[in-house]
Every structure is written in C-alpha cells, then in structure tokens.
Amino acid sequence: MKAFDTYLLDRAKQDGAHKLESYRKLGGYKGLEKVLKTGLTPAAVIDEVKKSNLRGRGGAGFPTGLKWSFMPDPAKDPRPRYLAINADESEPGTCKDRVLMERDPHGLVEGSLIAAYAIRAQAVYIYVRGEYRLSHDRVRDAILEARAAKLVGKNILGSDFSCEIYMHKGAGAYICGEETGLMESLEGKRGHPRPKPPFPAMSGLWGQPTTVNNVETVFNAPFIIERGGAWLAGIGTKGSSGNFLCGISGHVNKPGVYELPFGVTAKEIIEDKAGGIWKGRKLKAWFPGGSSCALLTGKDVDVVLDHDSLKARGSSLGTAAMIMIDDSTSIARVMEIIARFYDHESCGQCSQCREGTQWLAQIFRRIAHGKGQPDDIDTLDALAKGMAPGKTICALSDAAAIPTLSAVRLFKDELMECVRKQRDPLAVKQPEYAVAGGHH
Ligand SMILES: Cc1cc2nc3c(=O)[nH]c(=O)nc-3n(C[C@H](O)[C@H](O)[C@H](O)COP(=O)(O)O)c2cc1C
Ligand code: SF4
Known part of the structure; x- marks a missing residue:
C-alpha cells in the first residue's frame, strides 16, 4: 500500500483527546473559529464543501455540499431549521462512528456546528445508538465542556451565530437509522419512515427544514474549512474524495x-x-x-x-x-442470519418488505437446516426482485433484497446442494459454536 496522510483518526489515537483541553492543543476548534472570526458566509462554507466533493458516509454517498444547499433560503422561508446527526450506527458490520464519538467527540461537536452554521440551523439533534453508552456519555460531556467555553449556545465565540446541541438515545431499532424513521423517533413517535417527498430539507423534524448527516460526514467539515475543499478533493479518487x-x-x-x-x-x-x-x-x-x-x-x-x-x-x-x-462458512447460514435481521427490523408499513423479509428469513432458514424445497432458490430470487429497487417507503426492503439476489446469483450451486442433499454440508458442528462461546 502506498504511503498516505491520515487526519480522521490522528487525535483519536492520542490518550485523553476526548477532553476539550487536549482537543484544543491538538488544533481543535480552529475550523469553527475560522468560520466565525473571518466572516465566512454560510454560502461560502457550502461552496467549500462542494469543492471538496465530500460524499456522505452514512451509506448512500450523497454529495454533502449539495445536500446542504437544498435547505431553503432563510430570507424566503424563515421557519426554524434543524440538523440531525445520524449516530444510530446499526448497519451490521459498521462500527466506525463509535470510534470517533468515544475518542474524539469534540470533532463531532465542531463538525456539527460548522454544518449547522452552513445550513443556518439553530439546533442540532444527535441521535445516538442506545447501546453506545460510552459514545453517548463522551459526546454529552464534550457538549457540556463546549457550552462552558462558549462554543455551544448563544453567540458562539462572540459572534451572532447561536446554536444548541441536544442528544437523544435510540432504543435499539435499525429502522431509526433511516433518516425519516430517525426524525419520527426524535419526535417521540414510532420509528416509521415517512414517504418522500416531501424531503427533509422542506419538511423534516416537526415539519421544518432539516438536514440529516452521518457522524463521519460532518467530522470532515472542520478539516475542509481549515485546509480548503481542494485539499480534500485531491485525496482519493475522482468520484470519492478524502x-x-x-x-x-x-x-x-x-x-x-x-x-x-x-x-x-x-x-x-x-x-x-x-x-x-x-x-x-x-x-x-x-x-x-x-x-x-x-x-x-x-x-x-x-x-x-x-x-x-x-x-x-x-x-x-x-x-x-x-x-x-x-471458505469454511456456509452461505445458507450467513444468509439465514442476515435475513432474520431484516425480518426482525422491518417496520411493517409496506407489504413487500413486511411479507418479503419474513419469507426470505423462513426460506434461508429451511435451506440452512436441511429442509429446503426444490423451487426455493427461484422463489428467493422472485421474492427479492419484488422487494427492490425503490418499491417501498424506505430502503430497508432493498437492503434485504440486494444481498439475497447476490447470494442466489453467486452461490446458487451451494444453495442448491443444501436443498438436494437435505442438509447443509458446511453447517458448523455444535462443538465449534461452544468453543466460540456463541449461540446456535
Ligand atoms: C434501514 C436504514 C438504516 C440506516 N441506518 C443508518 C445509520 O445507522 N447511520 C447513518 O448514518 N445512516 C443510516 N442510514 C442512511 C440514512 O438514511 C441517511 O442516508 C444518512 O444518515 C445521511 O447521511 P450522509 O448524507 O451524511 O451520509 C440508513 C438507511 C436505511 C435505509
Ligand atoms: S421498506 Fe420496510 S422498513 Fe421501510 S417503511 Fe417499508 S416496511 Fe418499513
């Protein structure tokens, strides 16, 4: 691997970087100071982020500067407006935002403030995965420290920019990481995603203009402001910078x-x-x-x-x-576990998703347990095609269908063999589970 410069985890690697004093010593809050003390306008901040080609790190890779520019002009639309930070981090395998929140929470606070300034939000809501107790506590403490240092609240750093940051703990639902489910949950309701349009920039939290961004996305903002959009655009590849x-x-x-x-x-x-x-x-x-x-x-x-x-x-x-x-792992078993997850997490509003995730889970389960039926693989394929793409209120249905379609395409023979033999040749024997301390 070629040598490269790091920036995202540099502070996180230092002991005690979660405290304000250390964060400042390591150069923290310089980006926010630059914005507020050199009179950068919100439009100039958005332009810099557009120049950087930063794309969202929450999964969809949407261009961040473009998303921020969707917020209405406050001169024409004076409604209150909000920034929601998506720290729900529930996608299986994903654990990156946790590192940032636990080890460098002021980086999130500073990034959120810069994003809030750019979209002229007066409040930020950070929605943290409920199981992430340390993340929650570290970010909460960082907000308290920042508030005491006049970095959060009224007239930040003596400027006319005022912004509050609030935190909210999730209660263990994957669907509350979907941006409109997250907003419903923040409003105190069940995390049922909303049909779009209207998009959050027009009607988000409490019906007001709202931007939803992932933790790692806004974490990039102070670096972009300090070093310039062209700097980030120069790292990575043409369509994916940084x-x-x-x-x-x-x-x-x-x-x-x-x-x-x-x-x-x-x-x-x-x-x-x-x-x-x-x-x-x-x-x-x-x-x-x-x-x-x-x-x-x-x-x-x-x-x-x-x-x-x-x-x-x-x-x-x-x-x-x-x-x-x-290569010792059974694909039927992998897919059984994944399909069970989506079945459990579907909110049930759309029939394709509610019924489809349940069927996928049942069929993968019977294939993995030696009870597959001759047309099961074709049924999986047809079911998944009926669930995606874009056929439902949110993308959870796609999220269940896409891995299914790939498993059926790439591992058809292995799945067929499980059905033909009425057993999964790669099924893990009981003792290996016992040694791993897992459950069956
Ligand atoms: C079912 C589902 C779960 C999601 N979970 C998360 C999540 O835990 N964290 C996250 O940042 N984005 C999650 N997303 C993506 C968000 O809807 C949204 O695109 C993202 O927060 C936007 O931030 P970004 O533009 O900064 O990437 C999820 C999407 C879906 C469909
Ligand atoms: S796709 Fe699934 S999770 Fe999303 S709104 Fe519809 S039923 Fe709910």
Whole structure:
C-alpha cells in the first residue's frame, strides 16, 4: 500500500483527546473559529464543501455540499431549521462512528456546528445508538465542556451565530437509522419512515427544514474549512474524495477500524491492515460496506474501494464496513442470519418488505437446516426482485433484497446442494459454536 496522510483518526489515537483541553492543543476548534472570526458566509462554507466533493458516509454517498444547499433560503422561508446527526450506527458490520464519538467527540461537536452554521440551523439533534453508552456519555460531556467555553449556545465565540446541541438515545431499532424513521423517533413517535417527498430539507423534524448527516460526514467539515475543499478533493479518487473509515470484521486476523484513502484495493486492506484471512483459510465472500450491499466473491479483492468501482462490480461502498467470510462458512447460514435481521427490523408499513423479509428469513432458514424445497432458490430470487429497487417507503426492503439476489446469483450451486442433499454440508458442528462461546 502506498504511503498516505491520515487526519480522521490522528487525535483519536492520542490518550485523553476526548477532553476539550487536549482537543484544543491538538488544533481543535480552529475550523469553527475560522468560520466565525473571518466572516465566512454560510454560502461560502457550502461552496467549500462542494469543492471538496465530500460524499456522505452514512451509506448512500450523497454529495454533502449539495445536500446542504437544498435547505431553503432563510430570507424566503424563515421557519426554524434543524440538523440531525445520524449516530444510530446499526448497519451490521459498521462500527466506525463509535470510534470517533468515544475518542474524539469534540470533532463531532465542531463538525456539527460548522454544518449547522452552513445550513443556518439553530439546533442540532444527535441521535445516538442506545447501546453506545460510552459514545453517548463522551459526546454529552464534550457538549457540556463546549457550552462552558462558549462554543455551544448563544453567540458562539462572540459572534451572532447561536446554536444548541441536544442528544437523544435510540432504543435499539435499525429502522431509526433511516433518516425519516430517525426524525419520527426524535419526535417521540414510532420509528416509521415517512414517504418522500416531501424531503427533509422542506419538511423534516416537526415539519421544518432539516438536514440529516452521518457522524463521519460532518467530522470532515472542520478539516475542509481549515485546509480548503481542494485539499480534500485531491485525496482519493475522482468520484470519492478524502479518507474514509473502514471497519473490517469477520474472518480476518486483525479486525478493526482503519483510516484509508479512497482508491486502495480491498486486497491491500485485508493484507496490510487486517493481517490476512484467519486460520490459513481462503476468502470465499465478502460484503464491502455492511450487510445491505451485494456480496462479492474472494476473487473480487482486486477491486478499488470507492463508490464508482464497487458500483461497477455490482455492489456498493455502503458504510465501508467490510465483512469477511472464509471458505469454511456456509452461505445458507450467513444468509439465514442476515435475513432474520431484516425480518426482525422491518417496520411493517409496506407489504413487500413486511411479507418479503419474513419469507426470505423462513426460506434461508429451511435451506440452512436441511429442509429446503426444490423451487426455493427461484422463489428467493422472485421474492427479492419484488422487494427492490425503490418499491417501498424506505430502503430497508432493498437492503434485504440486494444481498439475497447476490447470494442466489453467486452461490446458487451451494444453495442448491443444501436443498438436494437435505442438509447443509458446511453447517458448523455444535462443538465449534461452544468453543466460540456463541449461540446456535
Ligand atoms: C434501514 C436504514 C438504516 C440506516 N441506518 C443508518 C445509520 O445507522 N447511520 C447513518 O448514518 N445512516 C443510516 N442510514 C442512511 C440514512 O438514511 C441517511 O442516508 C444518512 O444518515 C445521511 O447521511 P450522509 O448524507 O451524511 O451520509 C440508513 C438507511 C436505511 C435505509
Ligand atoms: S421498506 Fe420496510 S422498513 Fe421501510 S417503511 Fe417499508 S416496511 Fe418499513
């Protein structure tokens, strides 16, 4: 792997960086100061972010500057407006925002304030995954410290910019990470996604203009302001700029969260960062960006990690959470677990998703447990095609259908064999589960 500069995790690697004093010593709040003390207008901040080509890190890769520019002109639309930070981080395999929140929470506070300034929001709501207790506490403490230092609240740093930051804990529902489900949940209702349009920029939280951004996305903002949009645009590849946090998990020797520039190959990450596939086994399949992406095979590790290259391979970058699956693993079992997750997390509003996720879970379960029926693979394919793309209120239905379609396409023979033999030849025997301390 070629040498590259890091910035996202530099502070996080220092002990005590979560405290305001250390954060400031390490150069923190310089971006916010630049915005407020040099009289940068909100439009100029948005322009700089547009120049940087920053794309959202929450899964969809939407251009951030463009998203911010969708917020209405306050001269024509004086309604209150909000920024919601998506810290729900529930996509299976994804654990990058947690590192930022636990180890560098002021980076999130500063990034949120710059984003709020750009979209002229008077309040930020940070929606944190309920299980992330340390993340919650560290961000809460950072907000308290920042408020005491006049970095949050009224007339920040003596300017006329005022902004409050509030926190909200999720209660363990994946669907509350979907941006409109998140807003419903913040409003105190069930996390049922809303049909779009209207889009959040026109009618979001409490019906007011709202922008929803992922933690890692706004974390980039202070660096862009300090170093310039052209600096970030110069890192990575043409359509994907900057560094990103890659969470690699599963059957590798050194799972973890690593900072990398877009443009590295999956092979480089597996070998140079994750210490290779474990137990001397071979890579059979992998998810490049969380379980909602299409599976790729072990042969696809030459692919470059960025939005366009993964799209060209029929998958997507998602949250850059690589889940590695070795050649001793049963695909039927992997898909049984994944389909069960989506079945459990579907909110039930759309029939394709409510019924479809349940059927996928049942069929993968029976295939994995030696009870598959001759037409099951075709049924899986037809079902998944009826669930995606874009047929439902939100993308959870797609998230269940996409890995299914890839499993059926890439591992049809293996799934058929389970059905033909009425057993899964790769089923894990009981003792290995017992040793791993897992459940069956
Ligand atoms: C079912 C579902 C779950 C999602 N969960 C998350 C999540 O946990 N965190 C996140 O940032 N985005 C999540 N998203 C994506 C958000 O809807 C939204 O696109 C994102 O927060 C936008 O931020 P960005 O533009 O900064 O990437 C999810 C989407 C779907 C469909
Ligand atoms: S697609 Fe699924 S999770 Fe999304 S709104 Fe419809 S039923 Fe709910």
